[in-house]
Amino acid sequence: MSIDTETARRVAKLARIKVEDDALPALASEFSAILGFIEQLNEVDVEGVEPMTSVTPQRLKRRADVVTDGNQQEAVLKNAPDAREGFFAVPKVVE
Numbered sequence: 001m002s003i004d005t006e007t008a009r010r011v012a013k014l015a016r017i018k019v020e021d022d023a024l025p026a027l028a029s030e031f032s033a034i035l036g037f038i039e040q041l042n043e044v045d046v047e048g049v050e051p052m053t054s055v056t057p058q059r060l061k062r063r064a065d066v067v068t069d070g071n072q073q074e075a076v077l078k079n080a081p082d083a084r085e086g087f088f089a090v091p092k093v094v095e
Contacts, residue, residue: 001039003031 008028012019019027070076073086082089 001029001035003035007031075078 005028008024008031009019011022011031012027018092077083077086077088080088
Protein backbone atom coordinates (compact mmCIF):
# COMPACT_ATOMS: atom_id res chain seq x y z
CA MET A 1 0.00 0.00 0.00
CA SER A 2 1.31 3.42 -0.93
CA ILE A 3 0.66 6.61 1.05
CA ASP A 4 0.60 9.92 -0.81
CA THR A 5 1.49 13.32 0.63
CA GLU A 6 -2.15 14.34 1.11
CA THR A 7 -2.80 11.28 3.25
CA ALA A 8 0.37 11.98 5.23
CA ARG A 9 -0.81 15.58 5.73
CA ARG A 10 -4.20 14.32 6.97
CA VAL A 11 -2.61 11.83 9.37
CA ALA A 12 -0.33 14.53 10.76
CA LYS A 13 -3.32 16.83 11.25
CA LEU A 14 -5.32 14.09 12.99
CA ALA A 15 -2.32 13.37 15.24
CA ARG A 16 -1.96 17.11 15.85
CA ILE A 17 1.64 17.05 14.69
CA LYS A 18 2.97 20.04 12.78
CA VAL A 19 4.75 18.85 9.65
CA GLU A 20 6.21 21.31 7.17
CA ASP A 21 5.23 20.89 3.52
CA ASP A 22 8.78 20.02 2.48
CA ALA A 23 8.85 17.13 5.02
CA LEU A 24 5.59 15.54 3.82
CA PRO A 25 7.13 13.38 1.05
CA ALA A 26 9.59 11.83 3.54
CA LEU A 27 6.77 11.22 6.01
CA ALA A 28 4.64 9.59 3.31
CA SER A 29 7.57 7.36 2.41
CA GLU A 30 8.00 6.32 6.06
CA PHE A 31 4.28 5.55 6.35
CA SER A 32 4.48 3.43 3.19
CA ALA A 33 7.47 1.52 4.59
CA ILE A 34 5.60 0.84 7.84
CA LEU A 35 2.55 -0.42 5.99
CA GLY A 36 4.78 -2.58 3.79
CA PHE A 37 6.25 -4.20 6.90
CA ILE A 38 2.74 -4.85 8.25
CA GLU A 39 1.80 -6.49 4.95
CA GLN A 40 4.85 -8.75 5.33
CA LEU A 41 3.62 -9.76 8.79
CA ASN A 42 0.26 -10.75 7.31
CA GLU A 43 2.07 -13.35 5.19
CA VAL A 44 3.36 -15.24 8.25
CA ASP A 45 1.55 -18.55 8.83
CA VAL A 46 0.26 -18.51 12.41
CA GLU A 47 -2.15 -21.42 12.05
CA GLY A 48 -2.13 -23.45 15.26
CA VAL A 49 -0.11 -20.91 17.24
CA GLU A 50 -1.82 -19.92 20.47
CA PRO A 51 -1.77 -16.27 21.54
CA MET A 52 0.81 -15.53 24.23
CA THR A 53 1.97 -12.68 26.40
CA SER A 54 5.61 -13.75 26.61
CA VAL A 55 8.04 -15.94 24.68
CA THR A 56 8.57 -18.05 27.80
CA PRO A 57 5.60 -19.95 29.26
CA GLN A 58 4.65 -18.47 32.62
CA ARG A 59 1.76 -18.82 35.01
CA LEU A 60 0.72 -15.93 37.17
CA LYS A 61 1.23 -16.47 40.88
CA ARG A 62 -2.08 -16.44 42.67
CA ARG A 63 -2.84 -15.89 46.32
CA ALA A 64 -5.83 -16.94 48.34
CA ASP A 65 -8.67 -14.44 48.14
CA VAL A 66 -9.10 -13.84 51.86
CA VAL A 67 -10.71 -10.75 53.35
CA THR A 68 -8.64 -9.23 56.16
CA ASP A 69 -8.45 -5.88 57.89
CA GLY A 70 -4.78 -5.62 57.02
CA ASN A 71 -3.64 -5.92 60.63
CA GLN A 72 -1.63 -2.70 60.22
CA GLN A 73 -3.83 -0.07 61.82
CA GLU A 74 -1.16 1.19 64.21
CA ALA A 75 1.50 1.36 61.48
CA VAL A 76 -0.82 3.30 59.15
CA LEU A 77 -2.01 5.74 61.80
CA LYS A 78 1.54 6.36 63.05
CA ASN A 79 2.10 8.78 60.10
CA ALA A 80 -1.25 10.56 60.50
CA PRO A 81 -1.05 14.17 61.70
CA ASP A 82 -4.16 13.59 63.85
CA ALA A 83 -5.69 10.21 64.74
CA ARG A 84 -8.49 9.55 67.19
CA GLU A 85 -10.07 6.26 68.29
CA GLY A 86 -8.24 4.31 65.59
CA PHE A 87 -9.25 6.58 62.67
CA PHE A 88 -7.82 9.54 60.74
CA ALA A 89 -9.11 12.82 62.15
CA VAL A 90 -9.76 15.55 59.60
CA PRO A 91 -11.10 19.09 59.96
CA LYS A 92 -14.81 19.58 59.45
CA VAL A 93 -15.45 20.90 55.94
CA VAL A 94 -19.26 20.96 55.82
CA GLU A 95 -21.39 22.75 58.39
